[in-house]
Every structure is written in C-alpha cells, then in structure tokens.
Amino acid sequence: MASSSTSTLTPPKKYDVFLSFREEDTRCGFTSYLYDALKRKQILTFIDNELVRGDEISPSLLKAMEESKLFVIIFSENYASSKWCLEELVQILECRNNNGQIVVPVFYFVDPSHVRNQTGSFGDEFARLIEEKALAMDNVQSFRSALKDAANLSRRGLGKSELQSEFVQKIVRDILNKLSEMPSSHTMDLVGIEARLAEIDSLLNMESQDVSLVGIWGMGGIGKTTIAEAIWTNIHTQFEGTFLQTLGKN
Template structure:
C-alpha cells in the first residue's frame, strides 16, 4: 500500500509540474540547465577567437578572414591592439575561454611573439579542459616547421628564447602547444592557392563546426529538438521561396527559445541575420529606431549615414533583395505594430533575396493571421519530457 501511495504522489507531482510549465514562465537559476521554458538563451560573447601575429597578417590575410566570418554572422574576436607587451590581460584570457572555437593563423614570425604563444597555450588549455575546438591555419608556413620548430619558423622561435630568456618550463610549454597545434587537422595555404578560395574554405569549416555545436547544445533543452525541426520544416530551408512562419503559444511555452535555436542552427546559411524582441524594442524606442536597427544589421552601418530611409525606398528594396536574410520578429503583440512592415512582408518576393525566411512569434494568433504562410503552435511538454525535466 505504501508503494502505491509513493507512485501516486510522484504521478501527481509530475502532473502539477506539467500544468505549471504550460501556463507560467519559469526562469531556471544560473546553476541549473536551461529548459524549453527559458525566455533568453545563454549568450556566448564570441563564436570565434582569432589568434595571429599582427605584423605579419593584420592588414592583409587576417583582416579578410575576419570580414568573411563577419559576413556570415559569425561573431569573431579580433585584437586590434597594435602594441603588445609580454603579459596578456585577464580580459583577453576570459575572451578566449568564452569563445566556442579558436582559429590560429600561423605565419612565419608567429613564434617570435611571446604574446601569441601565451594565447596559444591558453587556447590549448581551453581545448583540454573545456573541449574548445581549435582550427590551425598555416599561412605561407610549413606545418612541419611549426610542429618541430624548424626552418624560418624555428628561427623566429629561437630569437624569442634568446631575447626573453625564457625558463625551461615556459619554453617547453610553448613547444608543446606548437607541436599539438600542428598535429591537428587544419588549413595550409600553398604558393599557388588563391587566398579568396582559401578563406572561403576556412569560413565554411568554421560554420560547419559551429552548426554542429549548436545542434549538440540544443539537446540540453528538454523537447527542443522536435520543435525546432517542425519549425524548420515549415520554413522549408532548401526552398528558394521567401517564406514567413509564425510561432504561436501562451507566455512561457518557449516561443523565443525555439526561434533562437532555429536562428542559431541555420545562421551560417544566410548573408544577414536580424533578431529583435518586437514589443520590448518599441517600449524603449520608436518604430523609426527599430527600422534603423533593422537596416543597419542587414545593409551595414553606413546605411544610417544616408539620411531618412524607409522600407518603401527603392534604394533599400534593391539592396535587400540581393541578400538572403533570416529575420525574427519576436513577441509581436499588436497587429497594428506590423503595419510599418507590411510593405516588406506583403511584397516578400520583391523585398528579400531568394531563400530568405521570416519568423514571427506572438501570443495572439490573430496577429499572425493574414501575415504568415504557416503557423506552428507550441506544444507543451509531453509526459516523457516532463518526467525528464522533473528528474
């Protein structure tokens, strides 16, 4: 009898918990894993940390690599500091720790910089402790010279040892990091290779790895995968059609979480990304401010210097329709607030490039009617998912 009441108590608790998460917004404490009901997913400051020898590649190869990553909406940290000392500030070390992935650009004089080598050691510490992904790029330098500290690359390292009078332990830590980096699968630029194609391949590799990481991370959100897949299916990601999909549900069911997860998963496929909490943005600013933010994100900051522009301007429309974009208008609570966007949304095929997609989330289903092509109604957690959350 006691066993029966024990199981009955557990069943009632799960049932009550399911009811709560269907009808209330639950914010987990920082120490607990995120669930589908999380309103704002955890934000990583940078996707990629770029390590490079400034005097070798800053104004050339590395600047082009950074720009290519930026065009793919990949948040990349680049150190613009021209004069470096020996000691790396704590803030930079934290930046390396917070990045999802590090790209190391090995050039001929990379090993002549104690700063670069300190970065390298920290990167491999993060790889060992946190599983951070590392992509080595060998720019006009032989990977075997990096691995064994020989050739002109080894000469640069020898000069550093003499100049800085490194301790044996410090020297060995640098050698170990260089050897470990050169044994990883990376990218090597040959003398006859086009840098543009080389950079394109690196960016593709980074995008692929980040997308895989995003997919793995979503498994920490109970029930998120099936919901993300359903929204992706409605968006028909492989189609060249410009589609608008609505996500509808009561507060706290995970509309924003789903939209953010979809956005993170597919961002590398688009030339421009815009994600805005519609209601919050208009509470703190005006529609004009929101439109300016939209245009600066998708067309570049320089668009703001042209003067007053609207969605009806042919200049804006012509530039937008050349871009494949992904737009999320989150928490739209009033159909009247969408009126300023009607020109873009109603003329979607002439407003955006082929394959562009738009997501609109709302608690009010009427807001989505006559605007979207398809609507996804967010489902509450089923029994198995609720039990996982409870456990």
C-alpha cells in the same frame, strides 16, 4: 538543426570565433580579409584590437577565449618570435582540453612540419626568442608542446599558387560547417527544447529551394521567442543575409 545535449557546466559563448595571429605579420592583410569575410557571414568574431601587448595575457582576453566557440590560429613566418602569441596558443589549447572548444590552425605561407618540429625559418625565430627572452626550460617545453599539438590538428595551408581570397572563403566555409554542428547556447539549460527545435527544423525543410514561412503560435510566456532565437542562431550562418526582430507582447 537539432543537436546533441551539452553539459550545463559549459559556460555560455559570447563569440563564435576567436582570432589568434601575430600583429605585424597579417593584421593589415590576411587577418583583416578573414575578419571581414566572417563579419559578412554574421559570424561574431573576437579580434584583439589592443596594439600594445605585454608579456602577460590580460584577464579580459582570457575571458574572451572562454566565451568563444571556436579558435582560428594563424601561423605566419614570424609567429614563433612572439612570446605573447605562444602564451596565447598555450591558453587556447588549455581551453580546448578543458572545455572542448574547436581549434582550427591556418598556415599562412608556413610549412606545418616546421611548426610541429620548430624547424626552418619558423624554428629559427623560435630559437631567437628563447635566446633573447632567456626563457625558462618549463616555458620552452610548454611552447614546444603547444606548437606540436596545434600542428597535428586538422588544418588548412595557403599554397603558393592559391589566391588569398579563395583561401579565405575555404576557411569561412569550414567554420560555418563546424558552427552549424554546435549546440546553441539558448538550448543548454532548457529541458525539452531540443525536441521542439527538431520539429521546427523539419518544417523549415532547409534542403528545399522554395520559400518557407513558419509561424510559432501560443499563449504568452511559453518560450516562443526563445525558440525563434535558438532557431535563428542555428541557421543564420547558412545565408548571405539574415534579419532577426522580436515583436512586443500582444
């Protein structure tokens, strides 16, 4: 589970996943199913529970974006009718470009080419938004570029014959794989910890079906708890259930 070093300028991440979606389209259905599936895997997920949205992205929401490792954008049929969603999309892609965060587009009964080119019913909603909000040309171009860039990323789409439950599980597995390849925030500023994590990882022998017990022994204050927490952070998403408890000093 050892990973490559990361710049110390990268801010620590509070959330594993940030969910971006259009409230009216998917919150009570697909998004809620995905959120519950992520929770069951102990993937710490940010979901905006503020039901009343204005035209501006709040500072607290921007902070949550900066503190997230990975973004999941759920493109639904009426996504482009929401200026809020498009503003959020622009901010997400800025985070990706500035901080290297991962973006996973999900197309919920929407053709990716319609998102990319703002065509079909998806494009109709976008055109209606431009007319109703009298958007400035700078905003329109910014939104078009963001939609095109997001649609060109590696993506997943829900087919008409696919069960939503199966689709959700595919997304969760993809997220788990991506998170497992990321460096732990515990290791970002700790010189020499990567080698220690690699050594313990080799002892865990994750490919084996056997039960393993690995102890970390040493005098107080040398970082045993930090190493244990970093190991747990790296591997806990691979299991159906995990438990982390740190004991008091002895």
